[in-house]
Amino acid sequence: MTWMIPFLTAAVLAFVVWRVYAQMGGRSGDFNPSDASGKQSVYFKDVAGVDEAKAELSETIEFLRDPEKFGRLGGRAPRGILLSGPPGTGKTLLARAAANEAGAPFLSVSGSSFQEKFAGMGAARVRRLFAEARKLSPCVIFIDEIDALGRQRGRSNDSASADQDQTLNQLLVEMDGFEHHSGMVIIASTNRPDILDSALTRPGRFDREVAVNLADANGREAILKVHAQGLTLEEGLDLRWIARGTPGFSGADLANLLNEAAIAATRDNSEAIGRPHVEYARDKILMGAERRGFMMDEEERYATAVHEAGHVAVGLAVKDGDPIHKVSILPRGRALGVTQSLPERDRLMKKRGYLEDQIAMLLGGRAAEQLLLDTMTAGASNDIERAVEIARKMVAEFGMSPLGPIHLGKPEDPRSQTLLDRVEHATSDIINAQMKRALEVVDQERESIARLVEGLMDRDTLEADEIHQAFGTKASAQAA
Template sequence: EAQVPFFSLSGSDFVEMFVGVGASRVRDLFKQAREKAPCIIFIDEIDAIGRARGKNVMMSNDERENTLNQLLVEMDGFGTDLGIIILAATNRPDVLDSALLRPGRFDRQITIDRPDLVGREAIFKVHLTPIKTSQKLDIHKLAEQTPGFAGADIANVCNEAALIAARKNKEAVDMSDFQDAIDRVIGGLEKKNKIISPEEKEIIAYHEAGHAICGWFLEHAYPLLKVTIVPRGTAALGYAQYTPKEQYLYNTDQLTDQICMTLGGRASEDIFFGKISTGASNDLQQITKIAYSMVTVYGMNDKVGNISFYDPAQENYFTKPYSEETGKMIDNEVRILIDNAYEKTKALLREKRNEVEILAKELLVKEVLFKSDVEALIGKRPFEEKKILDIEPE
C-alpha cells in the first residue's frame, strides 16, 4: 500500500551464539534501510531481543543486551536518519525493556485483543461467505458458543464444519456440523476406539453431572451449554461446556462460585462413590490458579490484605517478593479458601442429590446433553441469565 521497500525479520534472526553477531546484523539492517529509504522495517516476536535488561537472576545474556542496545541507538540515537518507519509485534509486551517503548522509539502501541461477541459474529460472516450454509443457521448463536476464540480459531471451526458436512454428503452445512466442529477444536478428535469400562463410565458420568449441577444452581457460575461423556483428544474423558459472559471485572462471590463449579466433579465422586479419582487433576490446577490469584494478586483475602505480588514476567521464580512467613500464610489462606469452597460444593450436591442422579443416568444413556435436555430433566435454571446487548459496529 505504501509503495516503499519492506524489510521483514524475526527477533530470533538477531540471536546467535557468536559474540557481536546480533549487533552487527542490526547495523547491517539499518544500513540497507537507509540506502532504500523511505522504507518500512518489521520485526516479528521482538521480545526475543527486546526483553528488559539486567533482571535475569540466572546471569543476564550480554550478547542479547548488546543487540538491544544497538537497536536502541539505531532507532533514536545521535546518528539516526529520517524516512525509516519501524514496526514490531509481540504477544509479551510486559517483558519488553522500558527504553524500547519510550517516545521516539516504539511510541505508538496497538493492542489487538481476542474478539468480543460482536467481533466474533462479524468474523463468522466473513469466513462463512464461501461456504454453502443452511438457511436456519444462527450466526449469533455460533458467536455465543465460541467465547475466547481468535480469528484463526473461527476460521478453523468453519473449515472443520464444512469437512464434516461433506463427509455426510449434505447439501449445506447446518448447526449440528458446527457443534461437532466446535467440539473438535476445543476438545480434539472424538476417540471412538477408546475402551472405557462400565465402572469408569459411571464415574465420569457422575463427575460431569456434578459440574453441570453446580453450574446450574450457583448464581454466579457460567450458564451450561452442554455436557458430554464422549472421550476426546489425548486426555479428556468428558467435559461440561459453558457460555462465559463477556465480562472484565469479577468480584469475590463470582470467583468463589467458579471454584465451586470446578470442584463439582471431585465432590460428586466423593459423595456418590466414597472415593476420588485422578479425573479431577485439571480441575484442581484451575482452582489452585484462581485461589492463588485471589490471595496474592487481587487482594481478596482479609489476612494477607490489600497487597498484590503480581509478577507478569515471572522474574521472581527463584526469589519471591515476600518473606517465608508471608509465603506460609498465603499457602494457608489458599488452602482455607479451597477447603471452604469444597464444603460448600458438597453441601449443594447433597441437597441436589436427586438431580445429579437424574443427569448422570441420562448421560450414561445419551452421552451428550444440551441445555434444553437439562431443562427438560430438572427444570429451568433458577437464575435469570443476563443478555448481552447487541451493539452494531460503527
C-alpha cells in the first residue's frame, strides 16, 4: 500500500492549489462586472445633491465614450479619480452612474477584499482584476474603500503589513501599465484620503481628487425628492421643511429617514406619511430608539431631568449655540435622557465662540448635578468626553489657544513630551473656563430649571415651545 502515498500526497496538493486559486479570485464573477443594462442601472439623474462632483466626472464619461478624443490635441484623460468624503454621500453611486452614462462595464471590488489569508494572494487578485478589465475595455474599475488597500507603506514590519505593501505595489504597477487611451478608468472611494500612500495619489495614477461632501439644504431637498419617489406623502408635507431640519444628514441618512417614516406610518395604519412620522424618524436617527421597557425609579428620573435641564439652561443662555428642539428623560439608545439641538443653517465655518458654547452646553448637565443635586453621576461621562475632544481640537488643530497656531498632526508623528503637556494644560484651561460658565448659568436659572424638571417628570418629553415657556424665552422658527 506504500505505493499509494505519493498519489495521495499529489491529490492533497492539487486540492490545496485549487482552493488557493479559487480564493485568489479565479472566477471573474468575484469582481461583479455589470453595465447600464444590469439590475442596478443608476444614472446621474438618480444621484442628487452632488452637482459639483457630477460635473467633475463628466469628462470621464466623455473619455469612456471616445477614448481617442483626448489624444487628438496631445492631452490625456485622467487615469484615476479618487472620490473622497464622509460615509453615505453617494460615492459608490456616482461611480456606477458614470459608468452607466458612458455605457461601459463596471468592475466593482472592495479594498478589504484584497486582504487574504495567504501571502501573495492580494497581489494576485490585483493582477486578475486588471486582466479582466482589459478584456472588457473600455470599462470602469471601482475600488471601494481603497484606504483598506492603499494605506501608507512601511507602518510596520509584520508579515501582514508586508503582504499589504506587496498588494499595493502590484496596484501601482498595474496602474502604470495601461495606456492613457486604453479606455480604462479607475475610480476609487475613501473616507480617509489623509492616510493614503503618496505614491498612489500622485499625478499619473490618481490624477484627480473629487470631494463628495455632505449636501446643503438645497442638495438635501433634491436627495429627498429622489428617495420620495414611490412613497405616499401627505399633501401638506413639505420636503423643504425636512431638508432644513436635517443639517449634517448624508444621502444615506435621508433615505433611512424616509424609510423609517414610512415604517412608522404603516405601524399607525396611516394612509400617508405625515409630519409626525418624519419627526419620529428624525428623533430615532438622532437620539436613538426609545427604550420604553426600561424602567427608572423616581430618584433616577429626577436626577436625569435635572441633568438634561442643565443642558437646556446653558443651551438657551449661550450666544452662538444651536436652537433647542426637544428634551426627554425617556431612555434612548445608551442614554438615560437626551437634549436635542438643531442648527438653523448649515455651518461651513465653526468659530471659536460657537465651539466654546458647545463645550459649555455639554458641561451644563454636570453643572446642574453639582449645584442642584449636590452630587455627580456617571451620566455625564459622554458629555465630558465630547467636550474634551472639542477643546483638544481647538488647541492642537485649530490654534485657538495661547499656544498659538500649532498642529500636532498624526499620532505617529514625532512630538516632544513638553509640547504634549502644554497641549493638555491648554485643553484643561478651556474645559475649566466653560465649566465655570455653565455653573454660573445654572445658578442664575434655578427657578426656570425647576419648572422644566417639573414638566419632564410629568410628561417625559418636552418640545421647543414648552421649553421656552418654562424659561420665559422665545423659540426660533427652526426649533419650533
